[in-house]
Amino acid sequence: MDPIIGISCFCNLGKRNTDENPYYRIERHYIEPIIKCGGIPFIIPEFINESLSEKILNNIDGLAMSGGSGNSDKGDRIEVEGRPRTLRGQNKNRYIADSFLIKAALKRNMPLLGMCRGMQMICETAGGKLNYKFLDEIDTGGVLHQQKSKGNIPTHTISLKEGSQLQKILGVSEVKVNSFHSQFCIEPGENLEISAWAKNKIAEAIESPVYRFVLGLQFHPEEMFNDYPVFIKIFEAFIEKSREYQNSKKS
Numbered sequence: 001m002d003p004i005i006g007i008s009c010f011c012n013l014g015k016r017n018t019d020e021n022p023y024y025r026i027e028r029h030y031i032e033p034i035i036k037c038g039g040i041p042f043i044i045p046e047f048i049n050e051s052l053s054e055k056i057l058n059n060i061d062g063l064a065m066s067g068g069s070g071n072s073d074k075g076d077r078i079e080v081e082g083r084p085r086t087l088r089g090q091n092k093n094r095y096i097a098d099s100f101l102i103k104a105a106l107k108r109n110m111p112l113l114g115m116c117r118g119m120q121m122i123c124e125t126a127g128g129k130l131n132y133k134f135l136d137e138i139d140t141g142g143v144l145h146q147q148k149s150k151g152n153i154p155t156h157t158i159s160l161k162e163g164s165q166l167q168k169i170l171g172v173s174e175v176k177v178n179s180f181h182s183q184f185c186i187e188p189g190e191n192l193e194i195s196a197w198a199k200n201k202i203a204e205a206i207e208s209p210v211y212r213f214v215l216g217l218q219f220h221p222e223e224m225f226n227d228y229p230v231f232i233k234i235f236e237a238f239i240e241k242s243r244e245y246q247n248s249k250k251s
Contacts, residue, residue, distance in 0.1 A: 003061035003242035005039040007031065008101060008118070010066075010094045011046040029151070029222040030066050030115075033235040036225075039242065046097045053100035061249075062213075062242030063105045065098060067116025067220065068180075087120055087130070087183070099125050111213035111241040113234070116181055119216030123206060126189025134182045141200040145179045151223030154178050158204040158219070164195035165207045166215065169237045170230055177204065177219035184218065192216075213241035 009026035024045045034041045042060055047053075057063065088095040098118075102125040105112045114122040120130055131138075135145045147155045154176035160167040167173065188194050188206045192214065196205035208214035215238070221231035 001246075002038050002040050003239060003246045004042050004059065005034050005062045005064055005239070005242060006042050006044045006056060006060040006101070007034070007064045008044050008066050008098055009046060010068075010091065026066055027068065029220070030064060033222050033225050033232060034064070034239070036232065037235045037239040039235075039239045044101065046094050048093060048096045048100075050100045050104075053097075053104050057101070057104045057108060057110065060110075061246040062111040062113070062238060063101060064238070065102065065112070065114035065118030065121055067114075067118050087117070087124060095121070102126075106211065106214070109212050109245075111238055111245055112211070112215070113213075113238045114216040115220055115222060116218060119206060119218050120181075120183060120185060122214065122216045123185040123187075123189050123192070126192050128185060128189030128192065128206075129187035130183050131186045135184065135202075136182065140202070143179075143198050143200045143202070145181055145184075145198075145202070147179050151178050151180070151220055152227045154224060154228065156198060158196045158198050160205070161195040164205075165213075166195050166205050166217075166234075169233050171233070172230070175230065177221075178224060179219060181218055185216075212245060213238065 007026060007030050009024050011022055012025045013022045026043055031041045044056060098121045102122055143156050156179060157174055157176050159174050185203045185206060191208050191210040192206045194203045195207045198204055204218045206216040221234050225231040
């Protein structure tokens with residue numbers, strides 16, 4: 001059987017100034033590379049129930065933490081506390097739900113892939129730290145971290161740590177990526193290390209030399225893989241490790 005990949009989503013309370021009912025949402029970009037690489041996608045709704053999180057992870061083989069929807073700029077109604085300085089402040093319920101999933105995955109040594117907000121959640125859940133200031137409040141040296149162009153268009157170059165898991169997966173020392181974030185990781189967390197940087201030294205990837213497969217990416221490879229096939233290698237590696245994990249449960 002192909003490995004089952006759980007994919008986190010978020011609860012949209014509906015559009016502001018409407019009576020639209022709440023619904024769970026995940027962009028299709030996260031689903032497509034999982035299917036392309038031989039995985040079976042399973043969307044995990046946002047809920048605050050640690051016991052249920054454990055039960056769900058008992059039945060999947062890899063966990064992908066999605067990004068996006070960290071604020072209400074698009075008119076979505078989510079629980080936001082002013083201009084939040086923390087991921088928890090951006091969306092308290094999602095923060096708790098994602099934390100339960102990540103902790104359960106790490107405990108099992110289950111393959112874990114996080115993109116953008118997903119990377120930041122892995123960082124914080126593992127005891128790491130995000131910068132308190134937003135990127136628009138510091139000098140980024142001209143690197144555009146909130147691009148206006150579409151997600152399939154890479155806008156700045158990152159350097160990969162020689163010998164890192166990400167460098168081995170992509171087979172390059174530099175690669176151009178897209179960018180849609182306002183916060184960033186400054187301390188990677190327990191059993192994690194930074195493995196890629198933008199030209200201004202902002203962390204662009206974290207990974208673990210300890211776990212089977214833990215990879216956090218500040219960029220969105222799921223939006224670029226169709227136009228830039230190098231990025232499908234990330235999902236191929238993730239699915240391969242998820243298949244290994246699946247087989248390890250049988251022995």
